[in-house]
Amino acid sequence: MLKYLRLLRVKHYIKNLLIFVPLIFSGKLFEINKFVPALMGTVCFCLLSSTIYIINDVKDADKDAIHPIKKNRPIASGEISKKTAFIILCFLIISSFLVSVLFIRGYFSLIFLAVYFILNVMYSFGLKNVALVDLCILVSGFLIRILYGGAIANIVVSDWLYLTVISASFYFALGKRRNEMDKYGCGTRTVLSQYSKEFLDKNMYMCMGLTNGFYALWAIEQDNSFLVITVPIVLILSMRYSLIIEGDSEGDPIEVLINDKVMLLSGMVYILIMFIVLYLS
Numbered sequence: 001m002l003k004y005l006r007l008l009r010v011k012h013y014i015k016n017l018l019i020f021v022p023l024i025f026s027g028k029l030f031e032i033n034k035f036v037p038a039l040m041g042t043v044c045f046c047l048l049s050s051t052i053y054i055i056n057d058v059k060d061a062d063k064d065a066i067h068p069i070k071k072n073r074p075i076a077s078g079e080i081s082k083k084t085a086f087i088i089l090c091f092l093i094i095s096s097f098l099v100s101v102l103f104i105r106g107y108f109s110l111i112f113l114a115v116y117f118i119l120n121v122m123y124s125f126g127l128k129n130v131a132l133v134d135l136c137i138l139v140s141g142f143l144i145r146i147l148y149g150g151a152i153a154n155i156v157v158s159d160w161l162y163l164t165v166i167s168a169s170f171y172f173a174l175g176k177r178r179n180e181m182d183k184y185g186c187g188t189r190t191v192l193s194q195y196s197k198e199f200l201d202k203n204m205y206m207c208m209g210l211t212n213g214f215y216a217l218w219a220i221e222q223d224n225s226f227l228v229i230t231v232p233i234v235l236i237l238s239m240r241y242s243l244i245i246e247g248d249s250e251g252d253p254i255e256v257l258i259n260d261k262v263m264l265l266s267g268m269v270y271i272l273i274m275f276i277v278l279y280l281s
Helices: 002-008 010-025 032-059 082-103 108-124 133-152 159-184 190-194 197-221 225-245 253-259 261-280
Strands: none
Touching: 002 010, 002 032, 002 082, 010 032, 010 133, 010 159, 010 253, 010 261, 032 082, 032 108, 032 133, 082 108, 108 133, 133 159, 159 190, 159 197, 159 225, 159 253, 197 225, 225 253, 225 261, 253 261
C-alpha cells in the first residue's frame, strides 16, 4: 500500500488546499453551498495531480533510476510496473472528471482541470527542458488552483492576492531550481544548463520581496484592519524558507514545510491568527 501512496505523491496533496484560499480569505468558509464545491474541487485536483506525477515518473523512469533521490520512486525502482501505473492513471483521470461533473455545478470547472492537465502533460513531454517556460508552468499550477477555488465557490479573487500567489510561486520554483543545481549540478535536469546560480538567486529574492509586498497590500486593502498582524508572519516564513534552502535542502517547498518544525509552527500560528481575525473578531 505504501508504494502506491508514494506513486500518487499523497504528501503533495497539501498544495491542493490552495483551492480553499479564496473561500477562507473571504470569511465564508462555513457557508455550506460554497464549502462543498471547494471540497469536491480539492478531491478532483488531488486525483488529477496524481495522474501528472505518474505520467512524469513513467516518462522519466530511466533518468530517475540514476538520480540519488528519485531512484527510490516506485516506477524508477521497479516496485510498480509501467502497465500497472497506466491502469491507475486512467482510473484517476476518469474519477477526477466524474467527481467534477457530479458534484460541482456548471461545466466551466472542467476547463480549469483540462488546462491544468494539458499544461502539465506538455511540461512532462518537453516543456520542462525550456528555460523560463518550465517555471511558468510550475507557477500556473498554483495559480490555477487559486482561480479554480474562487470560480467554483463563486468568489472573486483579489488582484493583490492574485499577484501574491504568482510571485510566491516563482519564489518557490526558482528556489527549487537553485538547490537542484547546487546539489546535483546540471546533469539531473536538462533545463538547469540554461540557468546560472546568479540568475536564480537574484530573481528568487526579487520574487520574495514582491510576495511580501503584494501580501501586505492585500492585507491593507481588506476591511478587517487586524489582517496586517499576519504580515510579519509571512515575512518570517519566507525568510525561514530562504535560510533552509541555502543549507542542505533540495528546495521543495512541501518537503521544507513538513520537515522543518519552525516552518510548521509558524504556519500553524499564521492559520490560528487568520482564523481568529476572519471568523472570531
